[in-house]
Amino acid sequence: MRKNWIGIPAIMILLLLPSLSVAQGDDEILTPVDDNLSATVADNSVTPDETELRPAAGEQLEEPDPGLDIPGIVTVQNKPNDAGDQLIVSFEPAVNSEGIVTYNIYRHIAEEEGEDTWNLVKIVLAINPPEFIDGYDPEYPIEPGVLYEYRVASVNADGDEFFGPVCTAEVVSKGEWFHTDKTRVLIAGLLFILLIFYYFGKAQRGTKMYLRPIAGIEAIDEAIGRATEMGKPILYVPGISTISDVATIASITILGRVAKKIAEYQTRLIVPNYDPIVYTVAEEVVKQAYLEAGRPDSYDPDSVFFMTQSQFAYVAGVNGIMMRDKPATNFYLGMFYAESLILAETGSLSGAIQIAGTDAVTQLPFFITTCDYTLIGEELYAASAYLGHEPKQIGAVKGQDACKAIIMSLITLALVLGILDLVANTHTLNWLRDLVTVSIVE
Amino acid sequence: MYDTIGIWVGALFTLAIYSFLYKENPVYRLAEHLVVGISMGYIIVLIYNTVILPKLLEPIFGGNHWLLIIPGLLGLLYITRFIPSIAWLSRYPIAFVMGTGMGIGFPLTMKAYVLRQLEAAVIPLYSSGMPWHEVLGNIVMIFGTLAALIYFFFSKPHKGLFFGTGSKIGIWVIMLGFGATFGFTVMGRISLLIGRIQYLMGDWLHIIE
Numbered sequence: 001m002r003k004n005w006i007g008i009p010a011i012m013i014l015l016l017l018p019s020l021s022v023a024q025g026d027d028e029i030l031t032p033v034d035d036n037l038s039a040t041v042a043d044n045s046v047t048p049d050e051t052e053l054r055p056a057a058g059e060q061l062e063e064p065d066p067g068l069d070i071p072g073i074v075t076v077q078n079k080p081n082d083a084g085d086q087l088i089v090s091f092e093p094a095v096n097s098e099g100i101v102t103y104n105i106y107r108h109i110a111e112e113e114g115e116d117t118w119n120l121v122k123i124v125l126a127i128n129p130p131e132f133i134d135g136y137d138p139e140y141p142i143e144p145g146v147l148y149e150y151r152v153a154s155v156n157a158d159g160d161e162f163f164g165p166v167c168t169a170e171v172v173s174k175g176e177w178f179h180t181d182k183t184r185v186l187i188a189g190l191l192f193i194l195l196i197f198y199y200f201g202k203a204q205r206g207t208k209m210y211l212r213p214i215a216g217i218e219a220i221d222e223a224i225g226r227a228t229e230m231g232k233p234i235l236y237v238p239g240i241s242t243i244s245d246v247a248t249i250a251s252i253t254i255l256g257r258v259a260k261k262i263a264e265y266q267t268r269l270i271v272p273n274y275d276p277i278v279y280t281v282a283e284e285v286v287k288q289a290y291l292e293a294g295r296p297d298s299y300d301p302d303s304v305f306f307m308t309q310s311q312f313a314y315v316a317g318v319n320g321i322m323m324r325d326k327p328a329t330n331f332y333l334g335m336f337y338a339e340s341l342i343l344a345e346t347g348s349l350s351g352a353i354q355i356a357g358t359d360a361v362t363q364l365p366f367f368i369t370t371c372d373y374t375l376i377g378e379e380l381y382a383a384s385a386y387l388g389h390e391p392k393q394i395g396a397v398k399g400q401d402a403c404k405a406i407i408m409s410l411i412t413l414a415l416v417l418g419i420l421d422l423v424a425n426t427h428t429l430n431w432l433r434d435l436v437t438v439s440i441v442e
Numbered sequence: 443m444y445d446t447i448g449i450w451v452g453a454l455f456t457l458a459i460y461s462f463l464y465k466e467n468p469v470y471r472l473a474e475h476l477v478v479g480i481s482m483g484y485i486i487v488l489i490y491n492t493v494i495l496p497k498l499l500e501p502i503f504g505g506n507h508w509l510l511i512i513p514g515l516l517g518l519l520y521i522t523r524f525i526p527s528i529a530w531l532s533r534y535p536i537a538f539v540m541g542t543g544m545g546i547g548f549p550l551t552m553k554a555y556v557l558r559q560l561e562a563a564v565i566p567l568y569s570s571g572m573p574w575h576e577v578l579g580n581i582v583m584i585f586g587t588l589a590a591l592i593y594f595f596f597s598k599p600h601k602g603l604f605f606g607t608g609s610k611i612g613i614w615v616i617m618l619g620f621g622a623t624f625g626f627t628v629m630g631r632i633s634l635l636i637g638r639i640q641y642l643m644g645d646w647l648h649i650i651e
């Protein structure tokens with residue numbers, strides 16, 4: 001009993017020693033002995049055994065980072081409307097967020113063992129919500145049906161990591177057959193396709209359909225005739241996009257029509273290509289056009305060629321052709337980027353008649369200023385129907401007009417509803433907005 | 443040493459390409475043929491290292507992803523173009539690329555160029571607290587969109603009050619939009635030119651810092 005009474009003041013003295021030593025001045029500082037500091041240091045439960053007195057070496061030393069509070073458990077949900085390659089991961093952030101800059105989220109397959117199996121899949125800033133969609137990084141994809149484990153680390157400004165518990169995902173990723181967020185896109189697509197097929201059928205049944213004249217398209221025949229009269233070649237540039245681009249497909253269709261006419265007139269055609277797949281398609285189309293024109297022997301295999309897949313190298317090559325071969329007519333139809341002005345300006349210098357067409361809004365102004373005729377946006381898509389005069393294609397153009405009429409009707413309805421809401425203090429426009437709104441992120 | 447050679451080569455080829463502004467000449471022709479050839483060689487190496495090796499050869503031989511042999515063989519069919527008797531086989535990969543391209547592109551185009559644009563146009567002209575310039579902007583946007591759409595009607599003659607006047611307003615709106623785009627893009631191009639002049643004057647000739 002007596003021993004206990006002696007021990008209490010002794011412990012108190014030992015406890016007070018550190019604070020006394022700090023109060024004495026800047027010469028001495030408390031330094032924890034244990035490097036692996038835990039939350040116990042932060043909550044002031046430091047015992048004398050864990051500290052030692054160390055003299056300062058001339059300058060004031062900062063108190064080292066006592067460690068960070070660790071994050072809690074990780075919750076994983078299957079992401080709906082995906083191909084089974086994404087998971088929604090959320091975690092409980094640290095209760096005491098002081099000193100935490102980011103959270104590093106690691107993942108590995110549940111059966112895997114060893115520290116090197118963990119992959120850093122996401123860094124979440126401490127100020128951001130503690131959740132993310134895992135599977136975006138192609139380096140570490142999510143496999144459908146695979147069970148994963150996650151662990152989250154609090155990270156301080158020095159990059160030190162303090163790990164929370166390892167959590168096994170409650171679910172595995174599962175793909176869906178139907179993306180419910182795309183229902184509106186499906187309905188709109190079906191409606192538009194049905195309208196086009198309706199007019200398509202109507203045209204096939206022999207109904208006469210009117211197409212208003214477009215100057216750029218009417219000038220194509222004239223331009224081919226000019227080249228024939230001058231005995232000079234015709235240059236056809238199908239743009240620098242891939243075959244999946246609508247503008248490229250429209251361009252290739254027009255190339256077929258143009259090549260057929262060129263074959264009939266026995267004029268030389270030059271088609272330099274940027275994309276290897278577009279090149280193969282263009283070659284087939286031109287060959288077919290010569291065949292349809294009844295002049296397969298006139299087809300020159302060197303007329304359609306691949307140049308390069310580097311944007312400005314391609315421009316340099318085409319410019320060289322323009323200045324050396326001096327084509328009488330230049331067609332720039334398809335998708336263009338920064339090279340549009342360089343091409344069209346050089347063509348203008350060479351004295352060629354130029355017809356351009358693209359749906360690239362940023363490049364259209366350059367074509368308008370430098371070319372004789374420009375097909376703006378949808379005029380390019382309609383051009384093949386104009387040139388072919390086929391009832392089916394004219395029907396398709398009519399169908400597209402009907403689609404535009406629907407869009408115009410909806411905008412007009414929105415205008416009327418907006419005014420009605422203003423006058424009658426109702427909220428009818430919101431209904432229409434909800435009807436046409438599609439989610440941004442899928 | 444190598445940096446200096448690189449700067450000299452870059453500068454001389456820049457001047458060679460700019461010589462086209464005077465007229466087509468042998469120096470330009472040399473630069474043109476070199477840039478076309480080198481770019482092609484570079485792209486072949488780039489595609490081998492970024493596509494063929496990591497996405498085809500390594501997964502097949504390193505990861506036993508044997509299914510990748512199918513697209514690999516489909517791609518090889520392009521080479522049949524060099525053998526006239528079986529050149530028709532190259533149409534299969536072309537058809538595949540076009541089909542998938544259209545299939546993927548259709549819903550994306552429908553969403554980005556139709557529904558999202560429509561959504562942006564379905565707005566009230568005025569709501570309480572809206573500043574006057576925003577109201578004016580809304581009016582211009584809604585009526586401008588309608589007029590531009592009228593211009594792109596192909597199956598109706600552009601005559602009369604609705605189609606005639608509407609399409610005239612439409613083409614004005616389109617041209618005003620193009621004017622703004624033109625100015626914006628020219629500014630970007632000028633900055634590219636400035637960058638090149640800085641390279642010539644600074645890195646090469648050291649006239650400017």
